[in-house]
Amino acid sequence: MKKILLIEDNQDVRENTAEILTLAGYQVSIAPNGKAGVEKALQERPDLIICDIMMPELDGFGVLHILNKNSDTATIPFIFLTAKAEKTDMRKGMTLGADDYLTKPFDDTDLLNAVEARLRKRDLLLQSYDNTxxxxxxxxxxxxxxxxxxxxxxxxxxxxxxxxxxxxxxxxxxxxxxxxxxxxxxxxxxxxxxxxxxxxxxxxxxxxxxxxxxxxxxxxxxxxxxxxxxxxxxxxxxxxxxxxxxxxxxxxxxxxxxxxxQEKEEQLLHLAYNSIRQRTAESLLKLHSLKPTEDTLSIAREDLAKMVGTATESVIRVLSDFKDEGLIDIISGKIILKHTGKLEQVVRWSVARK
Known part of the structure; x- marks a missing residue:
């Protein structure tokens, strides 16, 4: 059940609006003023907020401004209610980040349509998407x-x-x-x-x-x-x-x-501070991550050297050391990873030995 926070200082409007939303199947929480509304929003994290503009202590613009500064509430859909239909109010509300604007008096259909539209939009935005x-x-x-x-x-x-x-x-x-x-x-x-x-x-x-x-x-x-x-x-x-x-x-x-x-930033840091040995191990692991089910890497030594950021001869020497240590094998120019865990140790400054 979707949770809606209604912030409204007029008792009649607050009760009537809450009743309509409850009958429509929503869980409704109410606040009689802006200050109480902010406190409830931070505590309850509703799915949507409906808020009057003209209120004592803290008006609707102030409520929206405060909630937008908090990462936990900044993305909650926000609908303004107001008895004023002036364009300046509408423009200010939308500039602050309001999602919709209803002018009092409003009918049940307008209210429910606005609520359903904003909740449907939020549901779409909260979906996760595969990297495919x-x-x-x-x-x-x-x-x-x-x-x-x-x-x-x-x-x-x-x-x-x-x-x-x-x-x-x-x-x-x-x-x-x-x-x-x-x-x-x-x-x-x-x-x-x-x-x-x-x-x-x-x-x-x-x-x-x-x-x-x-x-x-x-x-x-x-x-x-x-x-x-x-x-x-x-x-x-x-x-x-x-x-x-x-x-x-x-x-x-x-x-x-x-x-x-983030990966690029880390690579530049490693290039500056890590040894050729570490960078070679890291590059081999990075190549392996492209095809994690395969332990055989087919890459020209020149291309591997470009990844490491050093001369080809230096990479060849490190690969020879890795082979002697039993971390890899080299057959017909292809690199076979034998101990990825020990290569990870090399990256973490540890010397991997058999």
């Missing part, structure tokens, strides 16, 4: 319903890239958000001396290319397919429409994107 093509399409479909934008993502497309094909170059204008449907992609930075530093690796279910869009900059690295890869491209305009149209929608999307941002 189907999950992405379901997310876009739900966003179209919420924002009522039928043309959203109409220009999205799937593109196939052959192994070693360039997806975009460093310095190119950012035009799309990329989602890996299948395959693998590496992002790397080129240095004047011709060397490359692999910044990140992306497998099925990963997004990339969004940082440049959010920063309104060109791509700061290049992207190449490591194997035959299928990518879903979402145009920049659609990505920005999703990100900037609704706080809750943006949060849902960010939850799918932020893991790679």
């Amino acid at each position: 093509e189907a999950g992405l399409q379901t997310f876009i479909k739900d966003v179209k319903k919420i924002l009522k934008i039928e043309d959203l993502a109409k220009d999205q497309k799937l593109k196939n890239y052959k192994k070693k094909a360039t997806i975009f170059d460093e310095g190119e204008s950012a035009s799309s958000l990329y989602f890996v449907k299948s395959g693998q992609v590496k992002l790397f930075k080129a240095h004047p001396d011709g060397k490359e530093l692999i910044v990140s690796l992306h497998k099925a279910g990963d997004f990339f290319g969004f940082e440049a869009i959010l920063q309104n900059e060109s791509y700061t690295e290049s992207a190449v397919a490591l194997e035959d890869t299928e990518l879903h491209l979402l145009p920049k305009s659609d990505f920005l429409a999703i990100m900037y149209s609704n706080v809750e929608i943006a949060k849902s999307f960010i939850s799918l994107l932020c893991s790679k941002v």
